[in-house]
Amino acid sequence: MNVEGRIAGLTTTLAEALADVAQRVQHSLVLVQSGPRGSGSGIIWRPNGVVVTNHHVVAHGRPRITLADDREFAARVVVNDPEADLAVLQLDALGLPAVTIGDSRHLRVGQLVLAVGNPWGQRGLVTAGVVSGLGETAAQGTRRAVPYIRSDVGLAPGNSGGPLVDATGAVIGINSMIVGGDLSVAIPSHVAGALVADALDRRVILGVGVRPVPLPATIRGQIGAAQAAGLLVVELAPNGPADRA
Template identity: 40%
Template sequence: CQELALPTIVSLILRPKCVPLSLTVYIVQHRRVEVALNDGTRHLARIVAEDRHLDIAALSIDAHGLPTAPLGESVDLKPGHLVFAAGHPWGVEGAVAAGVVIAVSERRAEFNPTRREMIAVGLNLRPGNSGGPLADAQGRLVGINTMLTGPSVGLAVPVHVVKRFLKNALGSRAA
């Protein structure tokens, strides 16, 4: 009997034990996700809420005392603001790419084929960036990286959309 490897996805921690991240084909296909923490430990995650339209999910892991990502305000972003996308593109752990905000709440089809509320950024998101943080110049989370839509144009789910998702999906547990 061959054991199948579980997908490990770049994620970020907003609340202790709750890890929102971009949905991927792995979650849809496998319904199981392994979360790797910076200290090298790995945890099997439980899906507690998901929204396929928004392309995000909230996971729960059995771990305590986890550091959380400081939150910024995605609604305060303006074109030209510096942002950083972190992730593990092509398996390169801890890679960071810098770019600038092109637009916030961008819904035009030429930038955003999904027509969801997104942050359009001038940087290349690669396989392995999905689900990772988009941070402002102060290191605060302003979005969750989701996809590349064209040459040097990436999209991220704005953090205000993530907060609304968590409040709607988890209620008082999101606080």
């Protein structure tokens, strides 16, 4: 086979592989509706009804979730992180098609990525691009450094909260916004994963519901804390370890 034939064969194989990846991720994509301000996207993080989306997508009312199979659920916001623009939701459902989570700490500029979301209410649309940059930005009003991924995937209103995936279909980011008209920003999956673990795994052990809140400068000064945020206890599981303590 000549060089042109080999290239054509590789191109066809890559195209088919990416189509398979997109279809697989679409099964885990959800439509998020909250309040009167339109809709966004989310991704099934765990099969027991855990969904991750953007904070700004669920900031205007109790969210309702529509799955890829058109089932609808009322969602409970477990934790919000406005600084990272992330939210963790809980559905009363089991056996959902969760995505594979990748490790965004190993991302490299130039890697191929896909964005899957619901722009303008059109469900499951896919766009492709490459990672353009990796960095951190200071959260407004705090000293917290929030990592981000920049890419040239096409996003539009409704893509917010949807997954950014690598060529294997592993989620490596949560799409958040568009900057400069042609660059998209996503929150890395390791940031979202840490929020899920803090909100759910620690809660299972201690029976405590918490959410992150900014620490006022006066409190930071009194306790000598360098971090800009702390955890506010908002719920105790009845007869759980924390409740019995």
